[in-house]
Amino acid sequence: MPFAESTPPGRLRLAYVSPLPPDRSGIADYSADLLPALAAAAEVSVYPEGEAPPAVDLGGIAGLRPLAALPEDVAAGRVDRVIYQLGNSAASHARTFALLHRLPGVVVLHEYLLHHLVRELTVAQGDRARYLEELRYCAGSTGERAARSLVEHGQEPRPWSFPLFERVVDASEAVLVHSEFARRRILQSRPLARVGVVPMPCALPVGGSDRLAARRRLGLPPEVPLVASFGFVTPQKHLEPAIAAFVRFRREVPEARYWIVGEVSPYYDLAGVVARIAGPGESGITVTGRVELDTLHDAMAACDVALNLRHPTGGESSATLVRLLALGRAVVVTDAGSFAELPAGSVVFVAVDEQEEQHLLAILRRLFADPSLRHALERNAARLAEREHRPAATAQRYLEALGRFPPRAPSPVVPPLAPTAPGAMEVRLLGELGAELADLGLGEDDEPLLVELARAFVGLDLDRVANRRDVSPAAERGEVVR
Numbered sequence: 001m002p003f004a005e006s007t008p009p010g011r012l013r014l015a016y017v018s019p020l021p022p023d024r025s026g027i028a029d030y031s032a033d034l035l036p037a038l039a040a041a042a043e044v045s046v047y048p049e050g051e052a053p054p055a056v057d058l059g060g061i062a063g064l065r066p067l068a069a070l071p072e073d074v075a076a077g078r079v080d081r082v083i084y085q086l087g088n089s090a091a092s093h094a095r096t097f098a099l100l101h102r103l104p105g106v107v108v109l110h111e112y113l114l115h116h117l118v119r120e121l122t123v124a125q126g127d128r129a130r131y132l133e134e135l136r137y138c139a140g141s142t143g144e145r146a147a148r149s150l151v152e153h154g155q156e157p158r159p160w161s162f163p164l165f166e167r168v169v170d171a172s173e174a175v176l177v178h179s180e181f182a183r184r185r186i187l188q189s190r191p192l193a194r195v196g197v198v199p200m201p202c203a204l205p206v207g208g209s210d211r212l213a214a215r216r217r218l219g220l221p222p223e224v225p226l227v228a229s230f231g232f233v234t235p236q237k238h239l240e241p242a243i244a245a246f247v248r249f250r251r252e253v254p255e256a257r258y259w260i261v262g263e264v265s266p267y268y269d270l271a272g273v274v275a276r277i278a279g280p281g282e283s284g285i286t287v288t289g290r291v292e293l294d295t296l297h298d299a300m301a302a303c304d305v306a307l308n309l310r311h312p313t314g315g316e317s318s319a320t321l322v323r324l325l326a327l328g329r330a331v332v333v334t335d336a337g338s339f340a341e342l343p344a345g346s347v348v349f350v351a352v353d354e355q356e357e358q359h360l361l362a363i364l365r366r367l368f369a370d371p372s373l374r375h376a377l378e379r380n381a382a383r384l385a386e387r388e389h390r391p392a393a394t395a396q397r398y399l400e401a402l403g404r405f406p407p408r409a410p411s412p413v414v415p416p417l418a419p420t421a422p423g424a425m426e427v428r429l430l431g432e433l434g435a436e437l438a439d440l441g442l443g444e445d446d447e448p449l450l451v452e453l454a455r456a457f458v459g460l461d462l463d464r465v466a467n468r469r470d471v472s473p474a475a476e477r478g479e480v481v482r
Contacts, residue, residue: 012043013043014043015065016044018031023052030201035059036057036059037390045073046063047065087110107174112177113164114165122134131150132151165189170193173407176195176398182338183196197397198397201322218302220302226258226305227303228300233268234265238311239273241357242307243277258285259285259303262291305329306331308332325346326389332350334349334350335350343384348367
């Protein structure tokens with residue numbers, strides 16, 4: 001599709017870079033949901049990450065252009081702003097990742113954890129030097145040492161300790177995320193960054209699901225109690241306590257079933273986990289693998305209780321959760337990360353502790369024993385989706401953010417400190433230094449001087465001290481003090 005020849009006066013011209021269906025990524029589906037609403041509010045030209053023609057109707061977009069044409073279109077003044085959609089998969093975002101560093105724009109970070117993306121584009125391609133440089137850039141000498149543990153000894157650093165979003169943030173006009181949790185984490189490392197929050201869109205008709213009709217299509221009896229989990233299956237989905245809780249629940253409700261719907265990571269032996277926990281014989285547990293989107297929505301509509309667990313988190317929000325909310329389903333979520341921001345009464349929270357299995361069992365017992373409680377959750381979930389996740393509402397938040405964060409040159413970058421535990425010597429020194437500077441009258445308006453002072457502090461190389469101790473649990477969780 002050629003570039004639009006004319007644009008109504010005053011209408012913002014956006015270049016939108018993203019994977020699109022048939023790319024097998026949640027961000028491709030996200031863009032398919034958002035683009036028709038965004039195109040109704042602005043002049044949107046789409047630059048797909050992949051080469052395949054889009055497998056969906058993108059609504060009233062102004063143009064569909066090859067990604068290689070974006071620099072020329074920007075130089076020719078054909079677009080006002082560039083929006084990049086970025087996730088943690090090299091298969092879906094390699095070209096976008098390379099381009100956004102050369103052509104600044106607004107980056108929508110679907111998770112702040114980009115370690116896997118960087119690793120696949122560097123050391124996995126044989127470029128060890130660039131991997132070392134990326135970790136040094138983002139986490140100083142401690143990061144460089146962590147990188148050497150992989151390239152020289154095969155010991156991979158924990159990605160949650162080194163999420164590697166810093167260079168993307170530094171190269172961007174602004175960053176948009178889907179939760180305050182992700183926003184706070186980015187600002188911990190880059191306090192001068194411009195970071196906004198936009199909700200995830202969902203184009204499903206709110207409350208439009210028919211549980212019985214979905215069960216008929218799936219060949220599932222109407223009265224069977226159905227628990228389900230959805231999405232890409234990794235150890236972070238906490239399926240082991242979920243399976244263990246369901247096995248105990250099924251001893252009390254033998255007709256109950258548990259569906260695990262989604263592609264299983266090749267690095268996770270889910271079949272072995274089920275066999276170990278459920279034992280031999282009929283367990284009531286079905287692992288479907290990846291299914292088409294229509295089947296996914298039917299499975300979501302058919303379930304009574306969805307277990308949407310995740311820990312640790314890389315700051316991502318859950319597209320499957322938003323779809324479940326829109327379908328008006330009772331959902332149990334981990335009380336951590338972005339999930340913890342959900343309003344009470346819209347979901348059920350479960351803590352991440354040694355009692356997680358027992359908590360899940362108690363929740364299943366309560367929700368199936370009290371249908372009125374389950375139905376109240378369903379109503380509240382649908383109301384939340386209607387209020388927060390309509391594509392038109394998300395599109396409006398995009399435009400508001402673009403207005404709040406006008407184009408600007410990249411901010412000066414302060415060299416990073418290593419991940420540091422609260423109470424550590426360097427943290428106390430920073431606190432004392434900050435107090436002295438405040439007494440001298442320095443404030444937020446004295447940014448150039450503060451940057452120079454920060455550079456001088458980093459130059460003391462105090463993070464060498466951190467190398468003599470293990471990274472703290474707080475730092476592993478992303479609670480990094482700068």
